[in-house]
Amino acid sequence: MAGKRERILIRRIDNLAARQVTFSKRRRGLFKKAEELSILCDAEVGLVVFSATGKLFQFASSSMKQIIDRYNSHSKTLQKADEPSQLDLLAEDSTCARLREELAEASLRLRQMRGEDLQRLNVQQLQELEKSLESGLGCVLKTKSQKITDEINGLERKRMQLIEENSKLKEQVSRMSKMEKQLGADSELVYEEGQSSESVTNASYPRTPLVTEDCSDTSLTLGLPLFHSK
Incomplete structure (x- = not known):
């Protein structure tokens, strides 16, 4: 199987001999294609080629002079159409x-x-100019007044909005203050009216009552013998 044919990079051939060989081959192929085009399509084809050395090569399907005259005539027609x-x-x-x-x-x-x-300008023209200026000035003043009114209404709406927001904030602050006071009251120790802290403590923890009886009762209480004087 034959290898794939590599594509030739289209650029100027530096080697002079190779360039001349390629020119000769490509020129013959170009003229052959031009001849086939004229035969297959019944077209009038003319080719003019100058080599790098200045040598002329041409191909014409009929007559080169006839083709050139036809080209010049057609070009003049196009120029007239464009002008x-x-x-x-x-x-x-x-x-x-x-x-x-x-x-x-x-x-x-x-x-x-x-x-x-x-x-x-004469007097009549000046009067017309004055009317025109007055009419224009009236339109300007009317537009300015409308703009000012719109700005005032906008500021008033903003003011009412700020007042409403301020009222809502005050209500929130008031509710928070009431909640703080209620929490503080629940955390304090509540004493009864007219009662000291000591009485509250004694009431909570009662003491043992003191003995106020006489000595005999005390002796009997302690279990000692009782002596009577003679």
């Missing part, structure tokens, strides 16, 4: 002139609205 006609040029010039006039008029109108170049 604008005289009427198109006149129309473009007219449009440019009209736009320049409109731009100059608009610039003059803008300067006059700024209070410049008013000397050329």
Whole structure:
């Protein structure tokens, strides 16, 4: 089985002899393909090739001069089609002139609205300019008032929102304070009203009562003999 054919890198061949051999082979193949194209497709084909040494090689399916004349004629037709006609040029010039006039008029109108170049205006034109400025100023003032009103309403909504949030925070603080007080009261020791801590302790732990009887009773109690005097 034959090995796979490697692709040749398309670049300039540095070796002069190899370059000339390749040129000769590729030129013959190119002319052969051009001839096949003209025969198979009934096309008029012309090829002109100059080698690196300046030598001319050509192929023409009919006549090279006829092909070149046809090419020049077709190229002139394309150039005429691409070039604008005289009427198109006149129309473009007219449009440019009209736009320049409109731009100059608009610039003059803008300067006059700024209070410049008013000397050329008569009384009627000045009155019309004044009405135009008053109308424009009214629209500006109306828009400004609406903007201010919208900002005030927005600030008022924010103020009410802050008041509501502040009230909620106060309620939370109040509930937490009540809970802390209740927890502190439950943890303290509660004494009865008018009773000292000592009495509470004695009441909790009663003492043995003291003996207040006489000596005889004491003697009997201790179990000693009783002597009577004669």
